[in-house]
Amino acid sequence: MLGVLTDAARPLTPGDVRALLLASIPLSYSTVVTILTRMHGKGLTARYRDGRAFRYSPLTDRASMAARRMGALLNDADDHASVLRRFVDSLNPGDEDLLRRLLKDHPPG
Known part of the structure; x- marks a missing residue:
C-alpha cells in the first residue's frame, strides 16, 4: 500500500x-482505511482532512521501508550472524560488491 502512495503524484x-x-489485491474499503490508519499511527504516512475523508501521503520511501523490514526481521532472530551470513550468501555478485563498499564507507557505530 505504501508503494501506491509513493507512486501517486x-x-x-x-x-x-x-x-x-483492486486489480491485484481485492480489499474492502474498511480494510484499506484500517491499514492506512495504522500506517499513519506508525509515522509512515501524513494524513490530511478532505471533507469527511482523509487523504494520505507517504513520509518515507520504498528503500527506507525495505530497510526497516530487514532490520525488524534481523532483530527478531536469535542468531544475527547466521541470518546475516545467509543474507550475504543469497546476494547477487553486484549487490555483494555494493554492500562491501557501503560497509567500508560506513563508520562503525
Missing part, C-alpha cells in the same frame, strides 16, 4: 488507494 483517499489496488 498527490495525497490519496482510501477510496483512491482501493481503486488502484
